[in-house]
Amino acid sequence: MKKTIALTLTLALVLSLTACGKGGNGGDDKKSEGVMTYAEYMAADLDSEVVIETYVQAKQSWWEDKATLYTQDKDGAYFIYNAVCSEADYEKLTPGTKIKVTGYKTEWSGEVEVAEGATIEIEDGNYVAPVTDVTDLLGKDELIDHQNQFVSFKGMTVEAADDSGAAFLYNWDGSGEDGNDLYFNVSKDGQTYTFTVESYLCDNSTEVYQAVKNLNVGDTVDMEGYLYWYEGVNPHITSVTVK
């Protein structure tokens, strides 16, 4: 009997740890007092104060105590623009780090974000969001429900980025050079979409930057990245695999 109880308790313990799994404390993602759920954040008016707990997924940039972050909890994603953050704290932020953000909700050309000047507190907890395949949502209204999330696109075809037949452009119109943002077109089911390698997020030393520079029109690719928005969907791609 004792053995059975011991075994049951051990299994229960293992199960509870597994439930936390990769997400650590973020597994249950219980919000602290006074903190909004993702649903409450989304329901909040623009320009209203928001308090959220979320988990860093990627860091875009830091300068002069301001950090721009892609973050996500188990319910949805939050883009944090130029939050107040010391360099020391920025170094502590790694994929999964839990943070509490207090600021104002805003929207800029369709991108819903926490506006410049928000404050950040690092908390205990860790959660790395799984990738969500949104390929089938391209061109559909539901895609925006995944705004800022870590997402993937599968089996898309590289199209010419301009009349010259180039597979990618430096800057949106080809006016840039190595080190600038990369723009490339990919299609699915006859519809073409423009994707971006954001050079602050992934500079020209990264694998994804080099991979996009090596793309050929007609390649079939799988991609991962963050579902950024600018006058429509404008994914910031972090990996490209040619199939």
Added chain:
Amino acid sequence: MRMKWKKALTAFFIGTSLLTLTGCHGSRALPDFTVPEEFDASKNYEITFWAKNDTNRNQTDVYKKAIADFESLYPNIKVNMKLYTDYGRIFNDVITNIATGTTPNVCITYPDHIATYMTGKNTVVPLDDLFADEKYGLGGDSLLYDSPAQEEIVPQFLSECVLERQHYAIPYMRSTECCYINKDYVEKLGYTLPDVLTWDFIWEVSEAATAKNADGTFALNGQNVMIPFIYKSTDNMMIQTLKQQGADYSTPEGDIGLFNDTTEAFLYEIADHVESGAFSTFKISSYPANFLNAGQCVFAIDSTAGATWMGADAPLSDISEDAFVDFETAVRMVPQFDPEHPQMISQGPSICVFNKADPQEVLASWLFAQYLLTDEVQISYAQTEGYLPVTLKAQESPVYQDYLSRRGEDNQTYYDIKIDASKLLLAHTGDTFVTPVFNGSASLRNAAGQLIENVAASVRRHETVDDAYMEKLTADVTALYRLDQKEIASGSRQELGALPQTAVFLLSALAIAWCLILLYVIRDFVRKRKNH
């Protein structure tokens, strides 16, 4: 997509921060530049040119052609171009490279930024001697191309490049701001568009445009979105408003007059119009063109160099084709307080030349910089946007006059709104002004815009904007841009007073030690001579 203002802002902060570091750790000073008697064509020179474009492929093509043409004239000079899309990033990189002695040779810049570069001794080449050089100066007789004489550069634009009584740059292109207007909406609201907009008119029409239908849509456009008046550069908005009212902004010496009653009254007015939904800014809402072209804005104020993005037939756009609405676009000066005496900002890129140890390399750089003033480069680049060539020679040339006369022939080269914008500046060059340039003037400019941005954001967040708010705003913006540190803001040399006693003692001890060493060496030398 077309320009990342967020990146530009970050780059600006990087630059302003690095400025102080550079001040502390400047590289070894270069010698004064003297114009060589002859350009040494037997040696090869490789120069770097840091160029700025408006994320516009046509502009990069003009640069590339100019470089190729120049290199064919001077085969011993190779020009390596590095492209930028915002001034802040160039500023940041130059500051970083001043510290390491690796500045470019030729650089597109703003005079505000040159004032900061000049904190490094002999960093930027004063150009007056080069201008006047008979062989290689403006219109020089040994040049291999047709360069403008000094008097053929628009005097007003050239004078903007004077710092500390010398020319440290040549103008490259000039633009101003203008108001792009949905004329149909103005008339639908029962108004007639005047030739010169006044602030009273623009506020009145904007307020009228906020009226809504019972279903919550806007009466003017039937859409859910309508921001009647959007301003791209709130820095310019504040600066021009103060200038038009004769209010203080700054003195040439760097004394700051931004925080005054006129500023405060204007901020209260802005607060009222943000509250009603009549006004917003680019930083809060997005590019004015996106709203104007979608029929969601009546008055969009942006640079004349942004004209190709404006209007129902704009050749460049970030919004989808199905979001466009059809309307008549009108171009006017920015709103005025005194329509009889309009005043508007003069802006646009200038070119500076950085000093190097080899005067021949500097001369090679100057030859290229000056080449950018030739008619072909000037006219080609001006046609890419609502820019104006900076030389009278180019402005008056048959080629440019033909370009202007073909307004509206197509929606690319001869796009009517773009040519209207250029003509506006051409007609009002005498009504333009620039703000005083000093080390720190770039910060003051940003502070001017920040006041408007903060007030607009606060009103949207339902904060109370009253006297206490204004007092705190002044303190916050002053601290943020370090405007209270006059020696930093103005670049003036700080009077440090008499040396402390300890410093005097140490320096005296060092001097005595050196004297003793010298005496010992002399005595030793004399003794050895005697022994011989």
